[in-house]
Amino acid sequence: MLPAGGSERRFLTKISARDVNVFYGDKQALFDVNLDILHNQVTALIGPSGCGKSTFIRCVNRMNDVIPSCRVEGKIALDGEDIYGPEIDVVHLRARIGMVFQKPNPFPKSVYENVAYGPRIHGLAESRKQLDEIVMSSLERAGLLAEVKDRLGDPGTSLSGGQQQRLCIARAIAVSPEVILMDEPCSALDPIATARIEELIGELRSNYTIVIVTHSMQQAARVSQRTAFFHLGCVVEVGETAQIFTDPKEVRTRDYITGRFG
Amino acid sequence: MRIVDPALQELRNKLLRMGSLAEDILEKSLVAVWKRDRAAAREVQIDDLEIDRLDLAIDEAVLRLLATQAPVADDLRGVIAAKMIATDLERVGDLARNIAKCALRLADHPEVSIPARLRTLGDEVQRVLHRALDSFADGDAERAAQVLEQDDQVDADQDLVIRAAIQDIMSHPELTSQGVDFILIAKNLERIADHATNVAEDVILATQARNVKHAAKLRE
Amino acid sequence: MTENGRSAALRRRIRRRHRAERRFRLYGAAAIAGAVLALCALLVSVAGRALPAFFEHRVRLTVRFDPELLGADEGGAAGLARANYGAVLKDALRSRFPEVTGRSETRALASLLSVGASFELRDRALADPSLVGRSEEVWLLLTDQADLYLKGAADAASLSEAQIGWLTALRAEGRIERAFATRFLRSGDSREPELAGVLGAVLGSFWTLVVTLGLSFPVGAAAALYLEEFAPRNRLTDWIEVNISNLAAIPSVVFGLLGLALFLNAFELPRSAPLVGGMVLALMTLPTIIIAARSAIRAVPPSVREAALGVGASPMQVALQHVLPLALPGVLTGTILGMARALGETAPLLMIGMVAFIVDVPGGVTDPATVLPVQIFLWADSPERAFLAKTSAAIVVLLAFLVTMNLAAVWLRRRFERRW
Numbered sequence: 054m055l056p057a058g059g060s061e062r063r064f065l066t067k068i069s070a071r072d073v074n075v076f077y078g079d080k081q082a083l084f085d086v087n088l089d090i091l092h093n094q095v096t097a098l099i100g101p102s103g104c105g106k107s108t109f110i111r112c113v114n115r116m117n118d119v120i121p122s123c124r125v126e127g128k129i130a131l132d133g134e135d136i137y138g139p140e141i142d143v144v145h146l147r148a149r150i151g152m153v154f155q156k157p158n159p160f161p162k163s164v165y166e167n168v169a170y171g172p173r174i175h176g177l178a179e180s181r182k183q184l185d186e187i188v189m190s191s192l193e194r195a196g197l198l199a200e201v202k203d204r205l206g207d208p209g210t211s212l213s214g215g216q217q218q219r220l221c222i223a224r225a226i227a228v229s230p231e232v233i234l235m236d237e238p239c240s241a242l243d244p245i246a247t248a249r250i251e252e253l254i255g256e257l258r259s260n261y262t263i264v265i266v267t268h269s270m271q272q273a274a275r276v277s278q279r280t281a282f283f284h285l286g287c288v289v290e291v292g293e294t295a296q297i298f299t300d301p302k303e304v305r306t307r308d309y310i311t312g313r314f315g
Numbered sequence: 316m317r318i319v320d321p322a323l324q325e326l327r328n329k330l331l332r333m334g335s336l337a338e339d340i341l342e343k344s345l346v347a348v349w350k351r352d353r354a355a356a357r358e359v360q361i362d363d364l365e366i367d368r369l370d371l372a373i374d375e376a377v378l379r380l381l382a383t384q385a386p387v388a389d390d391l392r393g394v395i396a397a398k399m400i401a402t403d404l405e406r407v408g409d410l411a412r413n414i415a416k417c418a419l420r421l422a423d424h425p426e427v428s429i430p431a432r433l434r435t436l437g438d439e440v441q442r443v444l445h446r447a448l449d450s451f452a453d454g455d456a457e458r459a460a461q462v463l464e465q466d467d468q469v470d471a472d473q474d475l476v477i478r479a480a481i482q483d484i485m486s487h488p489e490l491t492s493q494g495v496d497f498i499l500i501a502k503n504l505e506r507i508a509d510h511a512t513n514v515a516e517d518v519i520l521a522t523q524a525r526n527v528k529h530a531a532k533l534r535e
Numbered sequence: 536m537t538e539n540g541r542s543a544a545l546r547r548r549i550r551r552r553h554r555a556e557r558r559f560r561l562y563g564a565a566a567i568a569g570a571v572l573a574l575c576a577l578l579v580s581v582a583g584r585a586l587p588a589f590f591e592h593r594v595r596l597t598v599r600f601d602p603e604l605l606g607a608d609e610g611g612a613a614g615l616a617r618a619n620y621g622a623v624l625k626d627a628l629r630s631r632f633p634e635v636t637g638r639s640e641t642r643a644l645a646s647l648l649s650v651g652a653s654f655e656l657r658d659r660a661l662a663d664p665s666l667v668g669r670s671e672e673v674w675l676l677l678t679d680q681a682d683l684y685l686k687g688a689a690d691a692a693s694l695s696e697a698q699i700g701w702l703t704a705l706r707a708e709g710r711i712e713r714a715f716a717t718r719f720l721r722s723g724d725s726r727e728p729e730l731a732g733v734l735g736a737v738l739g740s741f742w743t744l745v746v747t748l749g750l751s752f753p754v755g756a757a758a759a760l761y762l763e764e765f766a767p768r769n770r771l772t773d774w775i776e777v778n779i780s781n782l783a784a785i786p787s788v789v790f791g792l793l794g795l796a797l798f799l800n801a802f803e804l805p806r807s808a809p810l811v812g813g814m815v816l817a818l819m820t821l822p823t824i825i826i827a828a829r830s831a832i833r834a835v836p837p838s839v840r841e842a843a844l845g846v847g848a849s850p851m852q853v854a855l856q857h858v859l860p861l862a863l864p865g866v867l868t869g870t871i872l873g874m875a876r877a878l879g880e881t882a883p884l885l886m887i888g889m890v891a892f893i894v895d896v897p898g899g900v901t902d903p904a905t906v907l908p909v910q911i912f913l914w915a916d917s918p919e920r921a922f923l924a925k926t927s928a929a930i931v932v933l934l935a936f937l938v939t940m941n942l943a944a945v946w947l948r949r950r951f952e953r954r955w
Contacts, residue, residue: 151845221842225846301388
């Protein structure tokens with residue numbers, strides 16, 4: 054199934070997936086997935102539970118490598134380069150493609166250390182002053198600085214749920230990624246924290262390419278410019294968000310988003 | 316059955332009721348004209364209030380649906396279309412009331428005959444409204460498209476009636492008042508037809524996701 | 536059933552339930568009380584028997600450092616070191632009890648003093664050579680039999696009537712004092728019970744455990760980390776896992792045999808050295824540490840690993856900088872459990888020869904040494920009655936050592952515990 058053509062010709066393709074098939078042992082989880090993620094856009098992946106959206110997103114930053122029974126076939130390219138190629142360093146790839154998880158998982162370290170860890174291990178700062186700058190600007194861009202600036206030494210786990218998630222976002226931003234993957238980032242948060250994060254996603258769009266997996270149709274409709282609907286391991290339809298939610302082309306898409314199944 | 320379905324059904328029922336009230340009120344107002352029936356004319360006033368009440372109820376229902384259910388896709392288009400159709404039907408009620416007012420005046424002069432063309436126009440508009448409401452009831456976009464095609468014809472017929480009435484006024488100045496009433500009735504009928512056309516356009520939007528409004532004007 | 540009948544039955548059921556709950560709680564409390572009572576009984580009985588070993592009796596005599604008696608021909612320290620202090624002692628005794636004549640009587644009198652008394656005099660003279668030619672009031676250690684008698688075990692002490700008489704006389708004059716026996720904690724083992732101390736065994740245990748810890752903790756932690764984080768899941772690793780559990784259950788004496796065959800015979804390492812003892816105990820403790828460490832590592836939630844991987848940490852960084860620090864409390868617990876077991880082990884160390892009678896206090900891991908449990912075993916086996924108290928005292932020292940280790944473990948755990 055090819056992606057719907059777009060009037061987004063002015064946006065380049067950041068990540069492209071071609072004929073991606075993923076297996077967990079003998080069980081196939083993704084079938085011939087073809088999808089383009091456009092640069093500096095928020096792309097939402099929606100679909101019922103177990104449809105493969107989380108599997109897909111974890112292939113993009115090769116988190117599925119840690120699962121021994123997982124096999125990925127096909128090509129996933131970042132800026133045209135196959136991320137499963139032999140010369141690709143997985144560790145460096147994960148610095149270019151950051152991830153925010155469903156349940157906020159800050160390191161059991163201080164707020165400052167949480168954000169400083171990534172830049173430190175990737176050698177992004179040459180002096181303590183530079184590191185401070187990176188930490189401060191990451192916290193600022195994650196919209197957290199004002200709330201934690203006199204608590205930088207406190208453990209990351211002492212923050213509220215929404216703050217922890219923003220800390221995880223700051224941590225992901227600190228290594229200057231090009232893409233941020235979000236796997237249901239708001240599902241463990243209350244509505245106000247959720248709204249705050251959605252606002253943040255809107256602000257981050259201008260600097261990063263964002264892919265968000267979400268169970269909430271309203272959230273996908275609110276934050277994304279493009280939406281892909283996954284069902285039973287296939288991409289059923291992909292297109293401009295407004296169009297998918299006012300006039301979807303596929304019956305399955307329409308049935309899912311109007312709640313007739315799933 | 317989805318949670319939103321009963322609410323959607325309820326909205327649809329209200330609209331169907333409003334539609335049949337609109338057809339009735341048009342019929343009654345025209346009968347008041349043809350038969351100089353004062354009683355019918357007065358009933359029209361009462362029926363229009365009923366239509367207005369339904370319009371308010373539909374407003375409320377639409378707001379509640381949007382706020383609580385956040386419908387998408389065809390549900391969303393259906394709800395938006397419902398609001399627009401209700402507005403058009405409410406206008407039809409008002410226009411029918413205007414016709415009834417003319418009927419009351421004409422009833423004082425039973426000696427002046429109603430032009431045949433006016434009767435034809437009245438029948439035609441009734442048919443257009445009926446077809447538009449049918450297309451809504453059945454969700455039939457093709458029938459709705461037919462309604463759109465008929466609008467030009469109604470405009471032309473209305474033109475003829477008005478021209479003839481003007482001629483009559485010029486040749487029989489003592490019948491000016493009645494002539495004006497005929498013109499007013501014709502104009503109101505034409506506007507009812509316009510609103511029926513709007514209903515048809517809304518049906519096409521709801522079912523086919525195509526917005527064909529103002530097509531003629533935009534083409535020019 | 537009527538309304539009243541139903542509620543009466545209900546009330547009866549409630550009462551029965553309450554009674555059953557109370558009984559259950561009582562059983563639990565009784566079990567705990569029983570356990571605590573048994574523990575207290577044990578500690579009290581051991582401590583009671585150990586108490587005498589911490590006190591010694593000394594006699595105050597006027598000692599003339601007569602150069603003639605001393606016979607220090609060569610001058611200086613060498614001469615003083617080899618001088619005849621025994622003669623000086625005899626002279627001091629005779630001056631107090633001039634009525635004692637005859638060889639056997641004199642010998643009996645002299646044998647009231649400990650063999651170590653002459654060494655005490657020697658040390659004094661070496662420390663202050665100006666003593667030569669002077670007289671001094673010196674406190675001298677009494678022999679174990681006299682000590683036993685003075686502690687009240689008159690029947691056990693094999694003293695003659697005369698000896699008892701002399702002791703009584705000295706005591707009446709206030710020349711006998713009971714002092715805290717720091718030498719028990721300061722000296723190594725000895726044939727003479729009054730001179731025997733646990734320092735040798737304590738240091739022997741210490742050095743052995745240092746070797747054990749130094750070998751088993753890093754190897755155990757690293758092995759557990761590798762098995763949990765990096766090793767592929769296949770038949771080989773399953774087999775390894777099963778065998779680690781088996782190793783933990785093997786009787787410790789088998790490790791002693793292994794040590795004997797491998798370390799002593801094949802590698803020809805020194806016998807009785809804490810190095811070898813530590814290596815044997817390390818082998819024994821390794822499975823315990825690995826099992827505890829694996830369990831602690833497995834308890835680290837996957838979200839921690841995912842978070843680290845997501846930010847671009849390499850698998851090694853994830854393991855060392857994220858997983859291990861969080862697993863450390865559990866690893867430490869396992870280590871301390873292993874160390875505590877190792878501290879109390881006797882059988883494997885007997886196999887590798889740490890059963891010898893070692894007098895010198897070991898200074899390092901290659902000096903011959905013995906360990907506390909072996910020392911206890913040796914003393915328990917001794918015929919001298921005075922060693923009875925010493926055995927219990929050594930047990931007390933062993934328990935104190937254990938408690939200290941556990942406290943250190945608790946402190947370390949507290950320090951490394953992090954919330955997540």
